[in-house]
Amino acid sequence: MEPKNRNAIKETTSQESAMNDHLQEIWLIRHGETAWSAAWRHTGRTDIPLTEAGRLQAEALKQGLAGRSFPLVLTSPLSRAAETCGIAGYGSMAHCKDDLMEWDYGQYEGRTTADIRQDIPGWTIWNGNPPGGETLAQVARRADNIVEMVKSAQSDVVIYGHGHMLRVLTACWLGLPPDAGRLLFLNTASVSILGYDRESEVIIRWNNTCHLSIEETNG
Numbered sequence: 001m002e003p004k005n006r007n008a009i010k011e012t013t014s015q016e017s018a019m020n021d022h023l024q025e026i027w028l029i030r031h032g033e034t035a036w037s038a039a040w041r042h043t044g045r046t047d048i049p050l051t052e053a054g055r056l057q058a059e060a061l062k063q064g065l066a067g068r069s070f071p072l073v074l075t076s077p078l079s080r081a082a083e084t085c086g087i088a089g090y091g092s093m094a095h096c097k098d099d100l101m102e103w104d105y106g107q108y109e110g111r112t113t114a115d116i117r118q119d120i121p122g123w124t125i126w127n128g129n130p131p132g133g134e135t136l137a138q139v140a141r142r143a144d145n146i147v148e149m150v151k152s153a154q155s156d157v158v159i160y161g162h163g164h165m166l167r168v169l170t171a172c173w174l175g176l177p178p179d180a181g182r183l184l185f186l187n188t189a190s191v192s193i194l195g196y197d198r199e200s201e202v203i204i205r206w207n208n209t210c211h212l213s214i215e216e217t218n219g
Contacts, residue, residue: 034048045102170192
């Protein structure tokens with residue numbers, strides 16, 4: 001699977017950066033595919049490695065990012081995020097932050113939403129805290145810590161992390177309730193950009209996968 005539009009991320013964001021007068025940007029990158037993400041299984045603290053497809057996605061990210069410089073690189077310590085960061089070319093400069101770890105799903109770890117709904121109809125992670133795991137409020141506190149950190153950096157930042165955590169982080173960035181993350185779907189190996197419109201925190205770009213081939217966007 002060869003990535004198409006290798007400079008797509010750079011090309012599609014250059015005009016956006018200019019429009020925002022090069023104010024601080026926070027680039028959010030979800031890790032590449034794992035066996036559990038491909039099967040839609042909740043993957044919290046289980047340290048699942050990337051699949052071969054996930055590693056190809058990370059290679060495509062490397063080509064799409066084209067060596068863009070980030071004064072601050074943050075990653076979750078879990079291997080699927082850290083490996084994506086490394087393959088994409090930023091491992092040597094990355095700072096691992098436990099606050100970026102994925103939601104602790106407790107007893108729902110490894111289960112799909114469809115499976116859980118056999119016991120609890122209508123359940124989602126956004127409306128039902130997992131027994132033995134983290135509450136949404138606890139995840140939001142970790143996200144707030146990261147938001148405070150990146151704002152104090154006053155420079156561009158790239159974050160390699162996980163689907164639900166990055167969605168909660170984005171809601172916190174926007175000043176929305178953390179459950180607003182339910183509205184912000186993220187594919188594996190996607191690139192999103194947070195930033196400013198004058199004084200307001202905004203989403204500049206969301207769930208960009210144009211650097212990936214069609215086959216690579218699944219999972």
